Amino acid sequence: MTSLKISTTEEWLAVLPHQVGHHLAQCVAVMTVTSRALGPVARVDLPPEKYVRQMADGLLDGLLRVKPQAAMLVGYEDVPGESRSMLHAVHHGLQAAGVGIIDHVVVRDGRWWGWCCRPVDELDGLRPDHVDGHALVDDSCVPAAAAFIANGSAPLASRDAVGALVEEDPGLSAGVAEALSAISGSDPVPELWGRLLAPVGERGDAFQVTDQELARMLCSLATKPWRDALVAWMSPVMFPIEKVDEVSRRALDQAVPAGPAGSSDASKIVLRRLLGLARRVPDAFPQEAAAISTLAGCVAWGVGNGSTAADAVTRALRVVPEYLLATFLERMVAYQLRPRHTWPDVAA
Template identity: 30%
Template sequence: MTIRLRLRGDADLLAFLPYHLGYHPTDSVVLVAMHGNRMGLTARFDLTDDPVAMARLTAEVAAPLAREEPEGVVLVAYEDEPGSSDAVLGVLQPAIRDAGIEQIAVMVVRDGAWEARHCTDPRCCAQEPQPIPSAADSPAVAELVGMGVSPLRTRADLRAFVALDPRASAPVEQALKARSVAWAGEAFGLPPDPDPTAVTAHRMRALHAWATVLDSSEDAPDLTAEEVVAAVHALRDVDVRDGVIAWMCPGSLPFEHLKPDLVDLLVTLLPVPVWAVHDQRSAETPDAVARDREALMAARRLEQRLAALCRAVPDRLCAGVLTVLASYAWWEGSGALAREAVERALQHQPDYRLAVLTEKMIDFAVRPGRAPFQDPSTVRTHLSAG
């Protein structure tokens, strides 16, 4: 989630990074593109000395940085053994300069402490390893902790966050058996009768199901097995799936690219995406900061809700819901979560086209568009005028 941050310097950035990534990184280099004190593109690379892998790093870095045009780049190396990050850092730094970026800061984290590389000015960087600030000592992190945000311990924990949970999926399997007869004969999630009225009724039911999923309120009840099944079934209609993603992730897919009658149903049936109402370009007023906080908490609750949905869905049917989660996570800037979600989707359905496309977007760091959410009446008026 991108919000206004009050990062006081390198140490604050290091304290914040695990919260931004969603887990505590190890044995890797994290690249952060900086626009002033705002974080942009963030990418993580495993430590390696394999020549083929390191040659690939150059291609993976050049194009995304050229698109983003940051003012500078921060490289944070997490290593257990002294010097184990040198090979990757040695490849990344010239690749960044080749992209036209001269301002590069390098920090190395080891044993809970950090040090700056290539900086000999004590007014800028400490000349001895320094402890990474605790949450209480970092205002940006303390604010997140106060809102209940915490990173997972490892990347493996992030993988488990979207993996199948047999206990959650068992009642879903039973609900699927009960619904299978009713679904017989449907193609692409639509009723066999092509009558527009029947299609509209079908899509209304589908979006009612997703209105329940997208309830990001603090007291939203957990999804029942029947609600999970309804949400999975709804995504068999790719127009509904694309509409849900467009609604969840404003700017990623303009409403003009959707059918007007579907947009009308989205506006009527789905809850306002509270997680997307903030605008980082607006002035930093108390009201704007409060909206940021509300959006952050809504985004966190929605992420938890989507992940719980994915854990409850059997592998043979998981591609749709996982791709929705991956699309949302990538739009939000949670690349690691997006990667884990799309990998599980493709493991069980390699030809799911939107998952394939999403994976390519992640591979090449092609970020979806992002825009503040428009008032529903504005959406209707704009489409009617068009």
């Protein structure tokens, strides 16, 4: 995506659901900025009062690992004051670590209250002329958010809806289960993966595979060098291209003339296709379910989609607790370990 200018609180609030992939409620969210670029977004559900300190410390531990220079804090609540304790704890923790606070915002009933609504240098209280706060604007009216929409972004209704993206859909998985039961061998099938990796064509994103083709793709993931090569082609920030073995590289070079994903936007298209496949894979075939979930998780983490990465890891380790790549990815997500390479590095 091209660079975006975000300068007002209402612009930050309009962009935030597109950053996390869903509309927010009953949580605290923190958007980070480093070197004038958007960094990871962290969110945590509003905890009971007795767990606020523990949850705030956990959130801060992950946030401070990415060394943000500034942060935007937003508390989403249904009842006035619900998010106050958590917001204050995170705010003071970031300040103590030298992180600048862009704004400290509460969102409730379609309205927001930020710095501009409070007495100077106060986190509580409202100025008489700002008691009613400000109405949230339609994100399509905000240029920064409209750019996300133009690139296909459509935030889901809730965090639970995001979790469902990577889980088995029983209405779609029966045919794949039958195909997996009948298959043998684990050929790489680069021609099938090449279809998944192809750029969006003039007719839009029409990627599709049959149950039998998907079964063959899943079986190919049992070969570790091939699986890792696919990670590199889908998300070069997660697995450097130069570490791909020569046999896999030749196969993918031939199957994907456009080359590896060269941008975050291209990788997001791949992620959308992968998630469509993951929902068709039955948990009754744990190795295959763990492999496709972990693949999706790696790509999600590479584009900064922490929610989907965490959900993918959760599914993978639920069906195969010892799946090694998933355990590595779980640590990256838990400790906010960002990829060593960046998308500008890849494009250079």
